[in-house]
Amino acid sequence: MRTTKKVISTVLAVCMLASTSALVGSAAVIDDSSAVGADTPYSTACQAIDDQYAYSGNDLGATYSKDKTVFKVWSPTATEVNVNLYKTGSDSEEGAENLGTFPLIKDESSGSWNGVWTTTLEGDYKNIYYTYKITAAPTTGGNALTRETQDIYSVATGVNGVRSMICDLDSTDPKGWENDTHVLRDNVAESNVWELHIKDFSYDKASGVSEKNRGKYLAFTEEGTTLNGEGNIATCIDYLKELGINTVQINPFYDFQSINERGGDTQFNWGYDPQNYNVPEGSYSSNPYDGNVRIRECKQMIQALHNAGISVVMDVVYNHTYSTTSSFQYTVPNYYYRLTKTNAYSNGSGCGNETASERAMYRNFMIQSCRYWVDEYHIDGFRFDLMGLHDVETMNLIRDNLDEVDTRITTWGEGWTGGTSNYPKNTCSGGRFYQATQANAKRLSPRFGFFNDAIRDGIKGSVFEAAEAGFVQGTAASASKIIAGINANTVTRSGWLAQAPSQCVTYAACHDNATLYDKLIMTTNLADYGVRQDDVVSMNKLAAAILYTSQGATFQLAGEEMCRTKFGDTNSYKSSPNINKINWQNVVDYADVISYYRGLSQIRSNFAPFTCDDNTYASAYVINPAVTTSAEVAFTVANDQEGQWSKMAVLYNGNNADTDITLADTSVTDWVVIANRGSAGLDNLGEVTGSTFTVPAHSAIIAVEKSSFETANVQPAKQMGKVKVNYVYENNNKPLADSAVLTGSVGTGYQVVSSVAIPDTYVISKVTGDTTGKFEEGTKEVTYYYADFVPETMKNVDINGDGKITVDDVTAVQKYLADIENLSDDKVKLLDFNYDGVKSVDDVTMLQKYLAGTPVSGGTVTVNYLYPDKNGKYKKLTDPVVFTGRAGSDYKAEIFKVVGYAVDETVEQPDVKGIIPYGSKEINFYYSASNLDIKLHVAHSSKTATWQPNIWLWGSDLSGKDTSNFTQAGSSGWPGDKLTDEDGDGWYDYNFTYKGAGSYNVIISKGTGSPQSDDYKGCVDNEMWIVIDDAATNSTGSVQLLFYLDNPFTNPDAPIATNVHAA
Incomplete structure (x- = not known):
């Protein structure tokens, strides 16, 4: 049996001071005028309602038992309330039937009316759908309107959430639910968070999830999923366990309004448009029409994650609703939303409205809603969207209430707003209203965390400026933000100051804005979106090193460790699932990056200063002063935990070149490197004597004091194996690219691929070692051998017809070019060996080089865009575009478009399409001044x-x-x-x-x-x-x-x- 929920009942007592109402006002429209921190006719009227009618009970909604159902609605401005019963969740379903309307009466059981309307229906009403018809006037005055609405306190609904459902919640529990328990950590800084969207997680066919469950709650329940169902490379939950993720933060999965639950699976939305806060979203269920199914399957998802040892953090959006034609507005008009002095909707959310956490009953709703998800669904934590719109008092009350269950339930949020908020001077308690923003961090519980946007932007550049680069791309000025973030903004203020590491969520990217890899592509232009480029990969890994060696909770967007792309989409809230989905093929294509993240996670979890919630280790850090001319950061931190390394040195180099960095702390001179540009983990990757390290470009070095490395002998939780992948030129056995290092638990699968860093002017000639297999104890090696690409023209140069390609063919061509001998037309057609469009001595030279063993595999085409200056001299309008590739391959140039200049139609322009020659060539597009x-x-x-x-x-x-x-x-x-x-x-x-x-x-x-x-x-x-x-x-x-x-x-x-x- 389900135990009775203990929900705070005294919180609102301070809000229930006797007063009389003052009702004025008019209809609401959207506004975001700057009258903040000031009382309005709206706030005065609502305070009067709070003083007289605030209700502290936890029994609003429909309370079901087999013998009866009790309905309770809080609507102090209503003059009439009725409940309508229906057989189905919509009129379009088979068997739809109106089962009658029943009046509610004022609940005066306590001696006076408390704003609650109630009725009791005898009998078993399980799975019956209902709405309320409420006639109510706005709090600010005006004519009463009659509206039909679902229940604010719905726990179940029919399709699209327009009708509530009377639910026997016990009957929705999946098998074994009574044994499901919270997965909690002693320190919030131990959290290794992976932010995911339910549809993103398994929408890709390559996920190995069954077709019926892709993009659904039940995808999480499928065990043993593998890439393409091939049985080798783990995906989904098994992948998360192997990666070392211990917490998932799931984008909103309460019932949101933007998706038509009757529609197909190609619909997509992030879900930041709440409709029914206490009901799971129906589009993720196998049957959105039956109100029980979404509840049961949501619980199954959470149960599966718990079984994997993974905490579940729910992304909640209490700051606004999808629209103001909501159950809140229809139940008590102009109460639950903040209004300006002109009775317009305040729009601090940027979404057209914002809710009023300072109002007694919305505060009560938020507290009870969070507790409901904890008790009924076993949620382990909450992420509060635009938390800055809520008041500090309410957030601390939520924290206090959750502490009644367990103090380890996590709470964090965005410490900012989405616009100007028109909040009152005081909350319903009479206390001053303080926004729950970073600026007020000290007023919140230190166990209420904030997303650290300072280190986010410091790592890779502002999310608001697409072209702005950060530290990992080489911006020296960003180093100060990194230095502050190392200590979770607890020692040095960078935009804001945290009380303790527990109050900081350290991240580089999330669902908002560009993915980390896309941002790096945007700011460097080193590759197209979705294309692997090794320098960008190194920047991605450097960003990870910063995250995992900084204090506070570690947070990453799902797939960040596999260089996830959304193809440059910086606001994919309603983009195609194909844009948003996790591309599971990336677990192979970026297996070395995934291994790097896994290794960083192992380092972090074995070093107490990184995972400590309080300021115990603040004085243990020795941080190099910021260098204004170089993107470099270095520090050491001492550790007093037995069985761990006694001191660690961490060095970040964001520069484009290798950099020698000397530690300010010279107390240790013998170091063991455990992370470098290519690999990270618990193994010895080399040793350094002294305090100066050569740190490769766009990379980090993590080293630990040598004697403690040897005595601590830190080992991973599971035995690990390695696969080293080499890429060498067969002519001299020298590397063409850095080796990739893959790690994984012994017995798990791996698959290696060729390196995309190697130009296509090389071709694979052979491979040694097992490209697919299982990790074993020790290190396996796989080596790809490459040869030079041979252009097609070099395969058809038997000019003299002797069946061989020799110097005699060179002689035959030379004689033809010198008009000494003739060749057949078929032979002449073959003579443009170098693809430059003419037959000349250059073709002879290419053939001679080929016969001498010199590579003739590729070339370049440089496209220039030129304009005349006032003296008629041509200058570059923009940087040239260079095409590099195999000789004989196609290229296509783009016409550069710009206001002020256009292609000069009086000048002959080159073709935009062409063939890359052996060697190099330039083409010029000429421009002239144009219409402004x-x-x-x-x-x-x-x-x-x-x-x-x-x-x-x-x-x-x-x-x-x-x-x-x-x-x-x-x-x-x-x-x-x-x-x-x-x-x-x-x-x-x-x-x-x-x-x-x-x-x-x-x-x-x-x-x-x-x-x-x-x-x-x-x-x-x-x-x-x-x-x-x-x-x-x-x-x-x-x-x-x-x-x-x-x-x-x-x-x-x-x-x-x-x-x-x-x-």
């Missing part, structure tokens, strides 16, 4: 949308750096210029003249600037049609735009401006 006048046309996609948009425009120069502002309001007036539709054709027209040369950027906003669009960058066309996607705007709460090169309303085939991107 820009015409923009903006329209709504919906005829019913009538709001008048604002436009904000600014330029970026040829390097991408922001320059001039082009709105008439200029830099003095956000949100820019109000657009007008002067000719009444539905298009708001706007003209401006560009300054200089480059691109321009656009923001479209509503009202006083909120909601607004993302920064849309990269615009280079002189005329564009911009469509406001009203459906997406209403869905997300932010303005969504589509860019066309022709009017899409009159031309259905209007081309999309593909160069424009949201940043």
